[in-house]
Amino acid sequence: MIATEKTTEENGAAQAAVAAAWDVERVREDFPVLGQTVNGKPLVYLDNAASAQVPRIVIERGAKYLREEHSNIHRGVHYLSQRATSAYEGAREKARRFINAREARECIFVRGVTEGINLVMNAYGRKVVREGDEIIVSEMEHHSNIVPWQMLCEEKGARLRVIPMNDDGELLLDEFDALLNERTKLVCVGHVSNALGTVNPVKEITARAHKLGVPVLVDGAQGAPHLKVDVQDLDCDFYAVSGHKMFAPTGSGVLYGKAHLLEEMNPFIGGGSMIRTVTFERSTYAAIPDKFEAGTPAIASQIGLGAAIDYLNSIDRAAAQRYEQELLAYATERLSSIEGVRVIGTAREKASVLAFVLGDVHPHDVGTILDQEGIAIRAGHHCAQPVMQHFRVPATARASFAFYNTKAEADSLVAAVQKVVEVFS
Numbered sequence: 293m294i295a296t297e298k299t300t301e302e303n304g305a306a307q308a309a310v311a312a313a314w315d316v317e318r319v320r321e322d323f324p325v326l327g328q329t330v331n332g333k334p335l336v337y338l339d340n341a342a343s344a345q346v347p348r349i350v351i352e353r354g355a356k357y358l359r360e361e362h363s364n365i366h367r368g369v370h371y372l373s374q375r376a377t378s379a380y381e382g383a384r385e386k387a388r389r390f391i392n393a394r395e396a397r398e399c400i401f402v403r404g405v406t407e408g409i410n411l412v413m414n415a416y417g418r419k420v421v422r423e424g425d426e427i428i429v430s431e432m433e434h435h436s437n438i439v440p441w442q443m444l445c446e447e448k449g450a451r452l453r454v455i456p457m458n459d460d461g462e463l464l465l466d467e468f469d470a471l472l473n474e475r476t477k478l479v480c481v482g483h484v485s486n487a488l489g490t491v492n493p494v495k496e497i498t499a500r501a502h503k504l505g506v507p508v509l510v511d512g513a514q515g516a517p518h519l520k521v522d523v524q525d526l527d528c529d530f531y532a533v534s535g536h537k538m539f540a541p542t543g544s545g546v547l548y549g550k551a552h553l554l555e556e557m558n559p560f561i562g563g564g565s566m567i568r569t570v571t572f573e574r575s576t577y578a579a580i581p582d583k584f585e586a587g588t589p590a591i592a593s594q595i596g597l598g599a600a601i602d603y604l605n606s607i608d609r610a611a612a613q614r615y616e617q618e619l620l621a622y623a624t625e626r627l628s629s630i631e632g633v634r635v636i637g638t639a640r641e642k643a644s645v646l647a648f649v650l651g652d653v654h655p656h657d658v659g660t661i662l663d664q665e666g667i668a669i670r671a672g673h674h675c676a677q678p679v680m681q682h683f684r685v686p687a688t689a690r691a692s693f694a695f696y697n698t699k700a701e702a703d704s705l706v707a708a709v710q711k712v713v714e715v716f717s
């Protein structure tokens with residue numbers, strides 16, 4: 293079928309329809325933090341890729357736990373412990389449904405993606421990787437999906453291979469095919485790049501790796517907040533999520549793993565709650581997920597993650613996603629029109645992230661001036677130094693959007709960057 297060009301009116305009408313479907317002002321009321329002023333200006337929060345804000349129902353759920361239910365889980369026969377346990381396990385079931393895992397026991401509660409990946413490195417990687425083996429990551433990974441694998445490679449005498457990307461920040465899948473071989477033990481790739489915004493074809497990557505029987509770990513830190521995640525459809529073997537990037541408190545997160553893999557893995561951290569029996573001669577371990585949740589977990593935070601999932605289920609996520617896409621396109625177009633702005637990350641498929649450099653101005657100076665205008669962005673290497681090396685920049689300024697940001701906020705960003713230009717001209 294031949295696609296017909298849309299007229300300006302049609303495009304305008306389509307945008308108006310998206311705006312109508314997504315009542316951003318209504319949604320903003322759910323996030324109390326957004327109502328404040330910073331340096332005398334309304335807060336413009338564009339640092340969502342670092343940590344997203346928390347809706348009222350998450351705050352209230354955490355407070356309710358602390359006020360009425362606070363107690364240790366699993367071991368108690370008393371009323372409070374049972375309530376806390378049921379809320380904690382309830383959150384696990386919500387997480388299961390959110391990512392469409394087959395079973396709740398496939399969802400391990402972790403503090404975030406960093407802990408999730410280190411769990412897989414220690415409990416799976418150290419068991420299966422041997423001298424001469426290879427682990428594949430991509431050039432755009434966050435350090436938390438590079439450093440653990442480097443540590444493992446050093447320990448085992450294995451080799452880290454890297455899928456390169458082009459100058460738009462898109463992975464070169466042919467190069468990936470060329471890297472895959474019988475020595476490959478694991479492929480570790482991000483769903484969405486925090487430094488570039490690129491949405492990677494993780495389903496396709498997984499299918500290609502599986503042809504050779506190689507398991508795939510997906511870093512979902514930036515995927516879960518913006519995209520619908522279905523781990524059964526992706527068919528990935530591990531998927532890691534950070535709660536604080538998807539509107540939940542810090543210290544919450546999920547590592548999904550296929551049950552048969554988790555069952556074969558050694559425990560990562562030893563201690564209480566993860567055992568079946570202990571003698572001085574030998575200990576035996578609990579079944580999954582408990583085997584991987586030693587000690588007292590972040591009960592309040594994980595219950596908060598459950599509430600954040602309730603919140604996400606209560607909104608029209610497809611409309612939110614369309615709205616975010618439109619906002620990102622609008623902000624990108626407006627920002628790009630400023631002389632000296634170079635957008636870093638121009639992939640066809642992107643989510644949330646607008647990273648840029650401005651002539652010779654250091655991104656930290658951009659960030660500082662924007663802060664004076666009440667605008668929160670992030671400046672630095674974003675824990676993705678290889679991305680900076682690829683684009684030959686020491687750092688970038690990064691605005692990252694959520695569904696509660698507005699076009700007026702994108703305009704404030706553009707106006708503030710224009711101010712930076714004036715200050716440095």
Ligand SMILES: Cc1ncc(COP(=O)(O)O)c(C=O)c1O
Pocket residue numbers: 341342403404405406407434436437482484485486511513514534
């Ligand atoms: C793509 C990506 N992976 C991993 C992480 C690490 O997440 P956390 O700090 O929650 O462990 C981040 C955090 O910015 C990220 O953006």
